[in-house]
Amino acid sequence: VREEFPQDKGNGRGFQIKEVWLPSRRVLGKITKFLDELAVNVPHKELGNQAPFEVLFEPEGEQKLRRFLQENPLRPGKTAEAFIEDARLRRGHVRYVEAYEKSGGLLNFLLPDPREEDDEVWRNLYERYVAEESFSSEEEKQRRLEEVSVLWNYTPNPLFSMLTPAQVWAGPGPIEGELLTQFLEALNDKFGRPQVPFRSEGDAIIQSILFLRAWQNEPMPKVFFLSRFLLLREEREKILKRKETLLGYRRPVVLFHIMPELDEVAHLLVENMAEEYEADIVQQAVKLWRDFRQVFKRIGTSRATSWAAAVEYAINRVNSTETTQAAIAQKYRVSPATVSARFNDLEKALDLRPLDKRYSSLLLSSRNSW
Amino acid sequence: MYFMRSPFADIERLYPELNEHNWPDMVLEDIIAAPCLKEYCRDYIRRHKDQLGLKWAKAFLTFLIHVGQDDAEQVVETYRAHLKSYPPNAFVLLHLGHYALYEYGDLFEARRCLKQAQQEISEHPKISNDLGLISMLLGDWQVALEHYERAETLADEETPELSIRYKTQALFNQAVIRANYLHAYEDAIKLLEKALKLRPDYRMAQNLLEEFRKRVQL
Numbered sequence: 115v116r117e118e119f120p121q122d123k124g125n126g127r128g129f130q131i132k133e134v135w136l137p138s139r140r141v142l143g144k145i146t147k148f149l150d151e152l153a154v155n156v157p158h159k160e161l162g163n164q165a166p167f168e169v170l171f172e173p174e175g176e177q178k179l180r181r182f183l184q185e186n187p188l189r190p191g192k193t194a195e196a197f198i199e200d201a202r203l204r205r206g207h208v209r210y211v212e213a214y215e216k217s218g219g220l221l222n223f224l225l226p227d228p229r230e231e232d233d234e235v236w237r238n239l240y241e242r243y244v245a246e247e248s249f250s251s252e253e254e255k256q257r258r259l260e261e262v263s264v265l266w267n268y269t270p271n272p273l274f275s276m277l278t279p280a281q282v283w284a285g286p287g288p289i290e291g292e293l294l295t296q297f298l299e300a301l302n303d304k305f306g307r308p309q310v311p312f313r314s315e316g317d318a319i320i321q322s323i324l325f326l327r328a329w330q331n332e333p334m335p336k337v338f339f340l341s342r343f344l345l346l347r348e349e350r351e352k353i354l355k356r357k358e359t360l361l362g363y364r365r366p367v368v369l370f371h372i373m374p375e376l377d378e379v380a381h382l383l384v385e386n387m388a389e390e391y392e393a394d395i396v397q398q399a400v401k402l403w404r405d406f407r408q409v410f411k412r413i414g415t416s417r418a419t420s421w422a423a424a425v426e427y428a429i430n431r432v433n434s435t436e437t438t439q440a441a442i443a444q445k446y447r448v449s450p451a452t453v454s455a456r457f458n459d460l461e462k463a464l465d466l467r468p469l470d471k472r473y474s475s476l477l478l479s480s481r482n483s484w
Numbered sequence: 485m486y487f488m489r490s491p492f493a494d495i496e497r498l499y500p501e502l503n504e505h506n507w508p509d510m511v512l513e514d515i516i517a518a519p520c521l522k523e524y525c526r527d528y529i530r531r532h533k534d535q536l537g538l539k540w541a542k543a544f545l546t547f548l549i550h551v552g553q554d555d556a557e558q559v560v561e562t563y564r565a566h567l568k569s570y571p572p573n574a575f576v577l578l579h580l581g582h583y584a585l586y587e588y589g590d591l592f593e594a595r596r597c598l599k600q601a602q603q604e605i606s607e608h609p610k611i612s613n614d615l616g617l618i619s620m621l622l623g624d625w626q627v628a629l630e631h632y633e634r635a636e637t638l639a640d641e642e643t644p645e646l647s648i649r650y651k652t653q654a655l656f657n658q659a660v661i662r663a664n665y666l667h668a669y670e671d672a673i674k675l676l677e678k679a680l681k682l683r684p685d686y687r688m689a690q691n692l693l694e695e696f697r698k699r700v701q702l
Binding site: 228317328330 | 556583584585586587588589590591592593595596617619620621622623624627660664665667
C-alpha cells in the first residue's frame, strides 16, 4: 500500500515522510491514532515546556491550550475540542482498560487491534487469582479483583508487544515519535524501493513485524548500546509516572501473589519502605525475603528488624541505588555490623548480583543510577 | 420458479457414491495429513458420530478441497457457513490458524485457533511452530523459544520427511531469536549447523549461517 501520509504540523516535531510503504491499509489508522496520542504528550516552548496534558492541570490551562491550538494548526480532521478531550487525563477504572483502545505506538502499529478476549495475561491472572479462589465476602472478592487489576497494569503483555498496559495507556513521547519516523523510512527502504513482491497481505505483515523486532532490539552504540525498545519503554514509563502523579495516584503495593500471609519481616518491609519507595521495589524486597526463607532455614535468633534492614539494603544494592549500611541501620534501629552480617547471609544464600534480574527493576525506574 | 443450488453440489458431483453409511471412511480416505492428524480425525469422528453425519462430511470435504486449492477465502467461508456449529476439530482449526496468520496477518485470531486446536490435539509440531512464530512476532522471545524447542522434540514423532521439515524450521527460528533478539550469535550458529546437517539444501539457513559467521568474525 502506498499512501499519502498526513503531515502533522501541530506537534512541534513534525513528520517529514509524505509517502511510505506499508504492509496493509489498516496500519494507517493506527499511525493516525499514534500521532494523536503523541500530540498530547509532546512538550512545547509556547506551553512553558509542558505537554498539553500537563497544561490542563494549571489554572486557566484550557484557555492557554486553546490559544496554542489557534496558532498551531492540528492535523486535518482533528478539532480543538477533540484534541483537548484527548489531552484531559482521567482514570475511571483501577485497570487501565483504555490500553485496549490505544495505538500501542511503534511496537504495536503493525499488529491487529488488541481485544480483551485475546488478552491471555488478564485471563490467566483472573482465572488463577479470582475465578479459582473462594472468598468469604463480596468485598474480599472486589479487593482481590482490584489487586489483580493492579498486577495486570504493570505486567509486560504480549498483546502489547511486551509493554505493560500502563505504559500503553501513558502513550508515546518525542523519542518514540522520532523512532517511528526512522522506522517508516527503514521499512520503506527495505520493502518499498523497489517494491518487494509478497505472497499475501499476511506475508507482508509478518515480514514487516520481523523486521521491526530485529530493528527495535539492535544495540545502539550512540546511546550506551541500549536498544530502541528500552529507550521508548523508558520514555513511556516517565510519561506514565508524570500522569499518575498529576492524577494523585500512587501505585499500591500488591503482595498476595508473592506472600499470601505476611510474616513479621515482610510487615516491617512494607511499613518502612512503602512511603519511600515505589510499589514494585517494595514487592521485589518481599520477594527477595520470601526466596531467602525458602533456601535459608536457619534464621536463628536474629531479630526481624535486623533481617528487614538487610533486605532493604540488599534491594538497594541490586538496584544500584546509593545508600549506606549505616543509614539503613539507623532507620531500623540496629547496628551497621548487624546489617552487614545479615546482608552477607542474603548475598550468599541467593547469590545476589548487581542488577540481579530477579529483584532489579532494570531501567523501569528513573531512580536507577543511569 | 427458483431452485436453490445445493451448497455442496460440487461435492455431490465429485463424490456420487457418498452416502449416510460410508461418509466416515470417505472423509478419512481423503485427508492428506500427518499420521497423527489422520488418527486424530478418526478419533474425532468416533467421539462425535452422533452430532456429525452426511451434511458434516460434505462440508468437511468441501473444506479439504479448498485447503488443497490453497484458497484462504473459501476455507474461511466454508468454516463460517458450514463447520462452525460442530464440535471443534483440530484439523480445521489448525488450517484456520494457518490462514489467519500467513494469509491475513491476524496474529490474535491465529493464536486463538491454534490454542483451541492444541486443546484438541495437544502434541503437534506444526501448532508449536506456528505458535512460536506468533510469540516471536509479539516480541515474547522466551515463550517463542519454548514453542520452537517443543516443536523440535515433537517432530521426532512424524514421518521422516515431515520430521525434517518441522525440525529444521524450528531450529532456524530459534537461531533467528538467539541472534537477532538475544544477540547470542554463537548459539545461533550451532542451531543453524544442526539444521543444515538434517537438510543440507536449506538455502535460508545457509545464507543466515554465512551472515552470522561474518558477524562473529567482525
